[in-house]
Amino acid sequence: MAALKYSRQREAIKEFLLSRKDHPTADMVYTSLREEYPNLSLGTVYRNLSLLADRGEILRLRVGDGTDHFDADVSPHYHFICTGCGSVIDLEMENIDQIEDIAGVNFNGQIYGHVTYFYGKCGACCKRELS
Amino acid sequence: MAALKYSRQREAIKEFLLSRKDHPTADMVYTSLREEYPNLSLGTVYRNLSLLADRGEILRLRVGDGTDHFDADVSPHYHFICTGCGSVIDLEMENIDQIEDIAGVNFNGQIYGHVTYFYGKCGACCKRELS
DNA sequence: TCTAATATCAGTAATCATTACTGTTTATTC
DNA sequence: GAATAAACAGTAATGATTACTGATATTAGA
Numbered sequence: 557m558a559a560l561k562y563s564r565q566r567e568a569i570k571e572f573l574l575s576r577k578d579h580p581t582a583d584m585v586y587t588s589l590r591e592e593y594p595n596l597s598l599g600t601v602y603r604n605l606s607l608l609a610d611r612g613e614i615l616r617l618r619v620g621d622g623t624d625h626f627d628a629d630v631s632p633h634y635h636f637i638c639t640g641c642g643s644v645i646d647l648e649m650e651n652i653d654q655i656e657d658i659a660g661v662n663f664n665g666q667i668y669g670h671v672t673y674f675y676g677k678c679g680a681c682c683k684r685e686l687s
Numbered sequence: 688m689a690a691l692k693y694s695r696q697r698e699a700i701k702e703f704l705l706s707r708k709d710h711p712t713a714d715m716v717y718t719s720l721r722e723e724y725p726n727l728s729l730g731t732v733y734r735n736l737s738l739l740a741d742r743g744e745i746l747r748l749r750v751g752d753g754t755d756h757f758d759a760d761v762s763p764h765y766h767f768i769c770t771g772c773g774s775v776i777d778l779e780m781e782n783i784d785q786i787e788d789i790a791g792v793n794f795n796g797q798i799y800g801h802v803t804y805f806y807g808k809c810g811a812c813c814k815r816e817l818s
Numbered sequence: 819t820c821t822a823a824t825a826t827c828a829g830t831a832a833t834c835a836t837t838a839c840t841g842t843t844t845a846t847t848c
Numbered sequence: 849g850a851a852t853a854a855a856c857a858g859t860a861a862t863g864a865t866t867a868c869t870g871a872t873a874t875t876a877g878a
Contacts, residue, residue, distance in 0.1 A: 561845055561854045582835080597857045602836060604855095620749050620802070622865090623835065634790060636798065648793045655783050656805065659765060662779045664810035667767070671751070672803040674787065679795035692825045692874055713865080728828045733865060735826095753836090754864065820878085827872065836862080843856065848849105 557611065565596060566604045573614055573628035579635070579644040581623045619644055619673055636674045640681035647674065696727060697735045704745055704759035710766070710775040712754045750775055750804055767805045771812035778805065 560566070568589055573580070580588070586601045605626055609616040617625040619637045625644055627635075634647045652672070660667045677685070691697075699720055704711070711719070717732045736757055740747040748756040750768045756775055758766075765778040783803070791798045808816070 563845080563855055565856075595857065597859095599837080599858080600856060606837095618749060618751050636790070636794065636796065638796065639799070645794075645796075647790050649790045650792075652783075652786050652789060655786065655803070658783060659767070659778050659780045659805050661781075663767065663776075665767070665769065665776075665813055666807045667805050668770070668807040670803055670805045672786070672801055674790050674798050674801045676797045676799040682796055694826055694874080696827075726828065728830095730829080730866080731827060737866095822877085823875090825872105825874075828870100830868085832867070833865080835864090838861070839859085841856105841858095843854105845852105845854080847852080 560607070563604075565593065565600050566607070568593060568596075569601060569604050570608060570613065570628065573626055576628075577646065579617060579625040579627050581625055583623070585626070617644065618671075634672055634674065636676065636678070638678035638681055639675055640677050640684075643678055645678060691738070694735075696724065696731050697738070699724060699727075700732060700735050701739060701744065701759065704757055707759075708777065710748055710756040710758050712756055714754070716757070748775065749802075765803055765805065767807065767809070769809035769812055770806055771808050771815075774809055776809060 569585060572585055572589055582598070582601050582605055585605070586596065586598050589596050589601070605614070605616070605624075608614040609626070612630060613628075615627040615630055617627055617635060619625055619635065621637075621642060629646070632651070634649060634652075636645045636647050637643075638645070655672075656667045656670055659670070700716060703716055703720055713729070713732050713736055716736070717727065717729050720727050720732070736745070736747070736755075739745040740757070743761065744759075746758040746761055748758055748766060750756055750766070752768075752773060760777070763782070765780060765783075767776045767778050768774075769776070786803075787798045787801055790801070
């Protein structure tokens with residue numbers, strides 16, 4: 557893997573992602589960083605997010621709302637998407653990699669990985685509906 | 688749920704999906720049906736696919752390649768996406784709904800469902816790489 | 819069966835997220 | 849400190865999808 561040339565923009569993008577737990581989209585990254593870097597370009601945000609995702613430094617989440625979300629936490633974990641407010645929340649749960657073995661039983665190819673998203677109502681939305 | 692007015696186009700779209708096992712995209716539906724219905728509109732295809740998906744008559748699959756795929760088989764089953772050729776294949780596997788219980792252990796909201804895609808090399812791509 | 823009401827259609831324009839292009843700036847190397 | 853090339857800002861282009869508009873076709877009622 558070729559070495560990257562340092563850039564303040566990429567550094568700021570990764571710093572920003574590390575500081576957040578809410579899995580921002582490219583546009584959210586752009587809008588937020590614009591305050592500190594007024595002439596940051598949206599193309600730069602997209603290019604660096606893809607670059608970092610390709611290198612495995614961040615995760616690209618396709619949660620189904622049509623726009624990609626990003627996560628700087630690359631440790632194995634799962635995500636929950638609230639159908640009420642759309643928020644993307646980390647789940648702390650035990651490993652379920654055995655589902656790949658289950659899926660492979662009647663399959664004649666090779667399974668290398670899986671992506672799972674859980675859907676429902678988040679705690680805040682549940683609470684709001686009660687009142 | 689309001690009753691739908693019959694339309695030959697919607698009928699043809701659903702018939703087409705039922706006849707296929709390869710989970711076509713909107714554009715694939717449009718291109719194929721155009722042979723029989725030369726003045727079918729792409730907008731009609733999109734509108735009816737969304738309509739059918741909203742009513743639960745078909746499934747919308749967001750496999751991660753940027754375009755939605757559709758499946759007329761609404762019985763519970765899982766999908767495999769080949770990273771070699773991009774094909775979307777049905778998996779015959781035992782139920783893994785218990786992962787929702789596992790996910791809910793340390794979570795303060797309600798989990799109503801999950802979406803799982805398995806990734807890897809399909810049988811044909813495995814074979815091709817050997818030769 | 820005829821007609822009115824309206825859902826659906828075809829065709830096209832608009833939107834949105836994302837990517838590609840171009841000339842300029844900036845980090846690295848010597 | 850100058851040469852090289854990666855990365856940038858700004859903008860144009862792309863591709864999937866949605867929205868709009870006037871025409872057509874299905875359904876319900878007379």
